[in-house]
Amino acid sequence: MHDVAPARFAPGDRVRVHNVDPDHHTRAPRYVRGHQGVVVDSQGEWPLADDLARALDPRVEPVYTVRFAARDLWGDGVHTVSVDLWQSYLEAVTEHG
Amino acid sequence: MGETHASTPVAARVRRLEERLIEAGLVSDPELDEVLARYLAGASPLNGARMVARAWTDDDFRSRLLADANSVITELGLSMRSGLREQPLKVVANTPGRHNVIVCTLCSCYPTGLLGPSPSWYKSEAYRSRVVREPRAVLGEFGLTLPDDAEIMVWDSSSERRYLVLPVRPAGTDGMSEDDLVGLVTREGMIGTAAV
Numbered sequence: 246m247h248d249v250a251p252a253r254f255a256p257g258d259r260v261r262v263h264n265v266d267p268d269h270h271t272r273a274p275r276y277v278r279g280h281q282g283v284v285v286d287s288q289g290e291w292p293l294a295d296d297l298a299r300a301l302d303p304r305v306e307p308v309y310t311v312r313f314a315a316r317d318l319w320g321d322g323v324h325t326v327s328v329d330l331w332q333s334y335l336e337a338v339t340e341h342g
Numbered sequence: 343m344g345e346t347h348a349s350t351p352v353a354a355r356v357r358r359l360e361e362r363l364i365e366a367g368l369v370s371d372p373e374l375d376e377v378l379a380r381y382l383a384g385a386s387p388l389n390g391a392r393m394v395a396r397a398w399t400d401d402d403f404r405s406r407l408l409a410d411a412n413s414v415i416t417e418l419g420l421s422m423r424s425g426l427r428e429q430p431l432k433v434v435a436n437t438p439g440r441h442n443v444i445v446c447t448l449c450s451c452y453p454t455g456l457l458g459p460s461p462s463w464y465k466s467e468a469y470r471s472r473v474v475r476e477p478r479a480v481l482g483e484f485g486l487t488l489p490d491d492a493e494i495m496v497w498d499s500s501s502e503r504r505y506l507v508l509p510v511r512p513a514g515t516d517g518m519s520e521d522d523l524v525g526l527v528t529r530e531g532m533i534g535t536a537a538v
């Protein structure tokens with residue numbers, strides 16, 4: 246059993262989804278990879294779906310709801326898209342972006 | 343979006359997988375049927391509709407539902423417990439200026455126990471890829487035209503959490519009882535592709 250990863254983010258934090266393309270199952274949808282959003286909710290800790298799908302002893306991580314502006318994802322649009330993402334999919338956005 | 347469920351490639355794949363499992367003696371047809379029947383017994387949009395009608399008629403229920411749906415739906419005899427761990431439920435409320443719509447871009451997750459088995463269009467690539475890109479146009483194709491200044495929030499169910507939309511109570515229903523209101527609520531309303 247892995248230890249539960251401590252929470253690195255909180256609502257209001259600006260985050261970026263890692264721009265990686267793993268060769269296994271993941272729950273980081275392609276259309277948000279590399280894009281910035283804002284954490285709007287914490288969902289508690291959950292086993293990492295990527296590990297479960299490969300029958301590995303799963304890492305357990307906080308899951309966050311991250312809100313993206315359509316303009317940031319697609320270049321236009323005024324709606325938002327909220328996506329639920331495991332912590333290891335995310336990196337903090339510094340002041341320099 | 344016209345294909346039937348039975349004709350989709352994934353349905354054929356599931357049938358082949360079932361046959362292999364049965365051939366290998368790992369599971370029998372009746373056992374599989376029993377698992378499915380147990381899972382789907384009681385799964386119906388009527389459950390979600392009862393939740394919505396209660397929220398429309400009871401402000402206290404409504405605010406508790408929006409804050410912590412899992413603990414509140416038990417008051418209606420409902421539960422999000424289907425597998426090993428209870429699925430968290432998040433209810434998102436429409437207002438006159440804000441419309442919510444749910445999708446699962448990776449597959450077809452949604453709260454089956456509260457909405458019944460998902461419609462084939464919900465699983466279609468067209469819906470899953472377009473509603474995050476151009477929700478206003480997609481909703482228009484469903485016959486739902488929103489005011490130009492209405493904010494649209496799309497929720498992509500990519501984790502274990504499930505989403506359900508709480509529609510706005512229709513105008514002119516002040517005199518209706520909770521039981522009568524239940525009959526107004528549709529599955530599409532609780533996905534967000536219809537007003538109610």
